[in-house]
Amino acid sequence: MREGRRALLPEVRSSPGHPQQQARPEPPSRRGTQAAGDRTGVAMIRFILIQNRAGKTRLAKWYMQFDDDEKQKLIEEVHAVVTVRDAKHTNFVEFRNFKIIYRRYAGLYFCICVDVSDNNLAYLEAIHNFVEVLNEYFHNVCELDLVFNFYKVYTVVDEMFLAGEIRETSQTKVLKQLLMLQSLE
Amino acid sequence: MSPALAASTTAPGKSKEAEIKRINKELANIRSKFKGDKALDGYSKKKYVCKLLFIFLLGHDIDFGHMEAVNLLSSNKYTEKQIGYLFISVLVNSNSELIRLINNAIKNDLASRNPTFMCLALHCIANVGSREMGEAFAADIPRILVAGDSMDSVKQSAALCLLRLYKASPDLVPMGEWTARVVHLLNDQHMGVVTAAVSLITCLCKKNPDDFKTCVSLAVSRLSRIVSSASTDLQDYTYYFVPAPWLSVKLLRLLQCYPPPEDAAVKGRLVECLETVLNKAQEPPKSKKVQHSNAKNAILFETISLIIHYDSEPNLLVRACNQLGQFLQHRETNLRYLALESMCTLASSEFSHEAVKTHIDTVINALKTERDVSVRQRAADLLYAMCDRSNAKQIVSEMLRYLETADYAIREEIVLKVAILAEKYAVDYSWYVDTILNLIRIAGDYVSEEVWYRVLQIVTNRDDVQGYAAKTVFEALQAPACHENMVKVGGYILGEFGNLIAGDPRSSPPVQFSLLHSKFHLCSVATRALLLSTYIKFINLFPETKNTIQGVLRAGSQLRNADVELQQRAVEYLTLSSVASTDVLVRAPHLPWGPFLSPDGKCPSPDRAPHNPQATVLEEMPPFPERESSILAKLKRKKGPGAASALDDGRRDASSSDINGGVEPTPTPSPSADLLGLRAAPPPAAAPAPASAGSLLVDVFSDGPAAPPSLGPTPEEAFLSPGPEDISPPIPEADELLNKFVCKNNGVLFENQLLQIGVKSEFRQNLGRMYLFYGNKTSVQFQNFLPTVVHPGDLQTHILLDLALLVVSLRLRHQWAQLAVQTKRVAAQVDGGAQVQQVLNIECLRDFLTPPLLSVRFRYGGSPQSLTLKLPVTINKFFQPTEMAAQDFFQRWKQLSLPLQEAQKIFKANHPMDAEVTKAKLLGFGSALLDSVDPNPENFVGAGIIQTKALQVGCLLRLEPNAQAQMYRLTLRTSKESVSRHLCELLAQQF
Numbered sequence A: 001m002r003e004g005r006r007a008l009l010p011e012v013r014s015s016p017g018h019p020q021q022q023a024r025p026e027p028p029s030r031r032g033t034q035a036a037g038d039r040t041g042v043a044m045i046r047f048i049l050i051q052n053r054a055g056k057t058r059l060a061k062w063y064m065q066f067d068d069d070e071k072q073k074l075i076e077e078v079h080a081v082v083t084v085r086d087a088k089h090t091n092f093v094e095f096r097n098f099k100i101i102y103r104r105y106a107g108l109y110f111c112i113c114v115d116v117s118d119n120n121l122a123y124l125e126a127i128h129n130f131v132e133v134l135n136e137y138f139h140n141v142c143e144l145d146l147v148f149n150f151y152k153v154y155t156v157v158d159e160m161f162l163a164g165e166i167r168e169t170s171q172t173k174v175l176k177q178l179l180m181l182q183s184l185e
Numbered sequence B: 001m002s003p004a005l006a007a008s009t010t011a012p013g014k015s016k017e018a019e020i021k022r023i024n025k026e027l028a029n030i031r032s033k034f035k036g037d038k039a040l041d042g043y044s045k046k047k048y049v050c051k052l053l054f055i056f057l058l059g060h061d062i063d064f065g066h067m068e069a070v071n072l073l074s075s076n077k078y079t080e081k082q083i084g085y086l087f088i089s090v091l092v093n094s095n096s097e098l099i100r101l102i103n104n105a106i107k108n109d110l111a112s113r114n115p116t117f118m119c120l121a122l123h124c125i126a127n128v129g130s131r132e133m134g135e136a137f138a139a140d141i142p143r144i145l146v147a148g149d150s151m152d153s154v155k156q157s158a159a160l161c162l163l164r165l166y167k168a169s170p171d172l173v174p175m176g177e178w179t180a181r182v183v184h185l186l187n188d189q190h191m192g193v194v195t196a197a198v199s200l201i202t203c204l205c206k207k208n209p210d211d212f213k214t215c216v217s218l219a220v221s222r223l224s225r226i227v228s229s230a231s232t233d234l235q236d237y238t239y240y241f242v243p244a245p246w247l248s249v250k251l252l253r254l255l256q257c258y259p260p261p262e263d264a265a266v267k268g269r270l271v272e273c274l275e276t277v278l279n280k281a282q283e284p285p286k287s288k289k290v291q292h293s294n295a296k297n298a299i300l301f302e303t304i305s306l307i308i309h310y311d312s313e314p315n316l317l318v319r320a321c322n323q324l325g326q327f328l329q330h331r332e333t334n335l336r337y338l339a340l341e342s343m344c345t346l347a348s349s350e351f352s353h354e355a356v357k358t359h360i361d362t363v364i365n366a367l368k369t370e371r372d373v374s375v376r377q378r379a380a381d382l383l384y385a386m387c388d389r390s391n392a393k394q395i396v397s398e399m400l401r402y403l404e405t406a407d408y409a410i411r412e413e414i415v416l417k418v419a420i421l422a423e424k425y426a427v428d429y430s431w432y433v434d435t436i437l438n439l440i441r442i443a444g445d446y447v448s449e450e451v452w453y454r455v456l457q458i459v460t461n462r463d464d465v466q467g468y469a470a471k472t473v474f475e476a477l478q479a480p481a482c483h484e485n486m487v488k489v490g491g492y493i494l495g496e497f498g499n500l501i502a503g504d505p506r507s508s509p510p511v512q513f514s515l516l517h518s519k520f521h522l523c524s525v526a527t528r529a530l531l532l533s534t535y536i537k538f539i540n541l542f543p544e545t546k547n548t549i550q551g552v553l554r555a556g557s558q559l560r561n562a563d564v565e566l567q568q569r570a571v572e573y574l575t576l577s578s579v580a581s582t583d584v585l586v587r588a589p590h591l592p593w594g595p596f597l598s599p600d601g602k603c604p605s606p607d608r609a610p611h612n613p614q615a616t617v618l619e620e621m622p623p624f625p626e627r628e629s630s631i632l633a634k635l636k637r638k639k640g641p642g643a644a645s646a647l648d649d650g651r652r653d654a655s656s657s658d659i660n661g662g663v664e665p666t667p668t669p670s671p672s673a674d675l676l677g678l679r680a681a682p683p684p685a686a687a688p689a690p691a692s693a694g695s696l697l698v699d700v701f702s703d704g705p706a707a708p709p710s711l712g713p714t715p716e717e718a719f720l721s722p723g724p725e726d727i728s729p730p731i732p733e734a735d736e737l738l739n740k741f742v743c744k745n746n747g748v749l750f751e752n753q754l755l756q757i758g759v760k761s762e763f764r765q766n767l768g769r770m771y772l773f774y775g776n777k778t779s780v781q782f783q784n785f786l787p788t789v790v791h792p793g794d795l796q797t798h799i800l801l802d803l804a805l806l807v808v809s810l811r812l813r814h815q816w817a818q819l820a821v822q823t824k825r826v827a828a829q830v831d832g833g834a835q836v837q838q839v840l841n842i843e844c845l846r847d848f849l850t851p852p853l854l855s856v857r858f859r860y861g862g863s864p865q866s867l868t869l870k871l872p873v874t875i876n877k878f879f880q881p882t883e884m885a886a887q888d889f890f891q892r893w894k895q896l897s898l899p900l901q902e903a904q905k906i907f908k909a910n911h912p913m914d915a916e917v918t919k920a921k922l923l924g925f926g927s928a929l930l931d932s933v934d935p936n937p938e939n940f941v942g943a944g945i946i947q948t949k950a951l952q953v954g955c956l957l958r959l960e961p962n963a964q965a966q967m968y969r970l971t972l973r974t975s976k977e978s979v980s981r982h983l984c985e986l987l988a989q990q991f
Helices: A068-083 A120-137 A143-148 A150-160 A171-183 B003-010 B016-035 B042-057 B066-073 B078-091 B099-110 B115-128 B131-137 B140-146 B152-168 B178-187 B191-207 B215-227 B245-255 B264-282 B290-310 B314-327 B333-346 B353-357 B360-369 B373-386 B392-405 B408-424 B429-446 B449-461 B463-477 B484-501 B509-520 B525-541 B543-554 B564-579 B613-617 B630-639 B641-647 B675-680 B715-719 B734-740 B793-797 B886-895 B915-925 B977-988
Strands: A045-052 A057-062 A092-095 A098-105 A108-115 B746-751 B755-764 B767-776 B782-790 B799-806 B814-817 B828-830 B835-844 B853-860 B863-870 B879-881 B902-908 B940-947 B952-962 B967-974
Touching: A045 A068, A057 A068, A057 A143, A057 A150, A068 A092, A068 A098, A068 A108, A092 B373, A098 A120, A108 A120, A120 A150, A120 A171, A120 B245, A120 B290, A120 B333, A143 A150, A150 A171, A150 B042, A150 B078, B016 B042, B042 B066, B042 B078, B066 B078, B066 B099, B078 B115, B099 B115, B099 B131, B115 B131, B115 B140, B115 B152, B131 B152, B140 B152, B140 B178, B152 B178, B152 B191, B178 B191, B178 B215, B191 B215, B191 B245, B215 B245, B215 B264, B245 B290, B264 B290, B264 B314, B290 B314, B290 B333, B314 B333, B314 B353, B333 B353, B333 B360, B333 B373, B353 B373, B360 B373, B360 B392, B373 B392, B373 B408, B392 B408, B392 B429, B408 B429, B408 B449, B408 B630, B429 B449, B429 B463, B429 B484, B449 B463, B449 B484, B449 B630, B463 B484, B463 B509, B484 B509, B484 B525, B509 B525, B509 B543, B525 B543, B525 B564, B543 B564, B734 B746, B734 B863, B746 B863, B755 B853, B755 B863, B767 B782, B782 B835, B886 B940, B886 B952, B902 B977, B915 B940, B915 B952, B952 B977, B967 B977
Parallel strands: none
Antiparallel strands: A045 A057, A045 A108, A092 A098, A098 A108, B746 B755, B755 B767, B767 B835, B782 B828, B782 B853, B799 B814, B799 B835, B853 B863, B879 B940, B902 B967, B940 B952, B952 B967
């Protein structure tokens, strides 16, 4: 539980020193076998996942229809591809016909799955923007905040991302809205 | 609600069992509360619904509480409503029966004028996005979106909510007067509204570009204002000193939906923006934080994407390339990765291709040193994209070197890329052969069938590389341990071309055989089957190996092999080798001919070639009719069509690619990517026999089994063969193309940008069968594809042709017509990248002078195409060689001494005078070559009989080369004057 109380910020960019890391071979990166959205095709967030290093899901937000088994499979696959990577790796992983853009904060991986043609760095910073909002809102956010306040986290997500798109990027505006909603409780 | 509320009951348990126990207890408790007599107040209801949600999110099934959640929706307390909506978004599937109740609550909230409640309702629609919700609200949401009194946050949510509904069911969101007002949201004061609206517009404009085209100028001016603002101007929307990075990216993506603006002022303003972004990239960073550089570079990469999308500003393209070049050496792995990825698309622009090439050393270095496999993969992609004739050798050798240590996951792709580059940019074929053999040596396991088939196709088609290939595989097989694919390639090539190196005692036939056979026992069944076929070819090529090989075939391990394929081959080949005499290469006297033995080891099945299989088993492999390279098709399949454009740069290289004529962008891979397509060679057994089909037209050409009879031609129409007036005159090159086929039967008859026509034919006595392969080289379907054969004028009765059109790619379809008849009513489609095959059965009734015409008509992209060629059927095809002694020859020569029976021509040599080549041509022409008849050994003498149904024409010929004068004298004597003259004309053009 100590891990759960660790502040998420700042971002972890050094090697996680995961014991399995050296032993496990890098998973095969699968190139798209079907049509991968071209530049003018559909581009959107397919899902957002927050997982800890053990693979426990702390938030799953789906913007595409998946059935429950498929969701579980995706969660496991994302965990498998993301946790083996270290600071020498990029923050992007090809994933099925999509790509995962992720950042690690303390023991938590924040992953956004987008179409291959999407802008990697924009989503990479969207994650950080989101984490900074959580950090403000929960005053030094840690993993357990996300566990116990899951319903608030969903509200934060909906303020910042909706229908697979970035809705609002201003931290000031989001926090103002969150505080207003908090006052209604 | 305090955090402790959830934690108190369902904090993560110590063990799994304890957790389950605790949860079951809690669930029972909640259930009893919900069922209890006492009505729960809102707070308790919310508390328990929230607990259920928490339990669900921990991974347990929840099968009750939905009704209570729906009840919460009508609460007027925010927290209760919020939990209710959350429960529904997470747990209610779209076809729930509760949807009507939910919709009702949403309706109330949308009408409430309370922005908080409206947003909750809109978020619920956006999260669930079901069709029922679309039907209920698709009309309301545009209204909310453009209403003057809607709050900004409501507008934001409404825009994205509408986007979700539009994506789910576009039919429910009709465009209307609101669309113009949506476009004007790009001017909204609230940047959050703009951020949401851009996403909506980007999606809508893809399907309705005209309705939204005013967005271009609005987006440009918005972008311009952001890009030129100081880092603090936008306050809330400045992220680490970068003004509105996400909005900028979205605007740049919106602009990529349209071509460059036509309005010069707008265009000028946009180019200025793009330049500003490129300039800012050179400025010193305002912060050392990675967030700053990421946000800045997010805009930069999107700007470069737009520049590439426009592909019209050479200056900007080169600047973009230079910028990316700097990133190639950046310490951030992310940036190196993205630079490699982005450069890949720059490489395909003619303006920046050269600029990209200057970074080759950095990219090669990345391939060698990057720690992240995905970065190395991008480097390999980029090398592939920047490859052209100038750097192909360097790139291929670097990729080969990389292959030795490459990650297993990407080896196959690297192998494909090397194989394609080697083929595409091969200047000399020995380099190509070396490269592929190296591939097999280094990464044999990853060399797929397509790759080694391909090397065989090319070697088969190029006689100048066959000797080298034989020598090289022979050497490669010397290695004590070589990959099985090497054995396959070696077995095949030596079986076909081993004779070319048999002169060297170090690779004499017995040595070749024992080398191959030393690998035999270590190989799989498929390879052993292929080797058995090589052995029977050896018996034919090298009679001295016959006893040894028969011994091998006779061995119990073969004849009683547990594998039925091997056993059958051993038995058949053994018998074949004993019954076949020295004239084993002489063709069988019966039709139909069986298929050639294909290198994938499939033996012609007896029922397909019932009469005389050995005759064609030992036939030399005919040239491979070119079409799309099967390995390119495979790479495309691996990468998906989206990547095809980056991979194919046929545009840049269309003129210079000589071996790989088939490299055309073809997103749909050829369905028959098997080698040589020979599996489809024989006509289906179900086709009616020619003899009985005279009055019967079987039409199985239509799509479905229940074809309307009108699709088939009526007998009357069917016999109205299109006359010569219906077709265009032959193309100018038709004669030249025809000449190529006088001495050979197989090859590519015709090829242009769209279509390739390959020919494979065989003649026996007065009969012939010809396979025509029509390959669609484009990615677009040919419609009304109609190949017709007609006989100009007097020939009508001289050649009898059966036509059968086999559509290989659509196996359901084939057509059979009779008597040189093909009606115009019958239309076929040829899919992009597909090949259709037509079979002609030919009977020569009398001697003839002009060949039949082949007219091909089709529609390509709406425009009619037509093409007329001369069918490569000339009178000499019906030649039967006749061996005779010198005495007989001179006797007959004298008998044919009437002046008109002789035709003579003296002409200059057009080709180098090589005795071996001349011999081959004369044999190809069809006559027998008679040795020691002419007293001058330099001269050639031949004899044969032209076989037609009506008569036979005896022919004698003599060719006298004069090397000093570089001249030939050709004399023909036949029993028919027209034949003498015609044969003389035909043959004289060959030297």
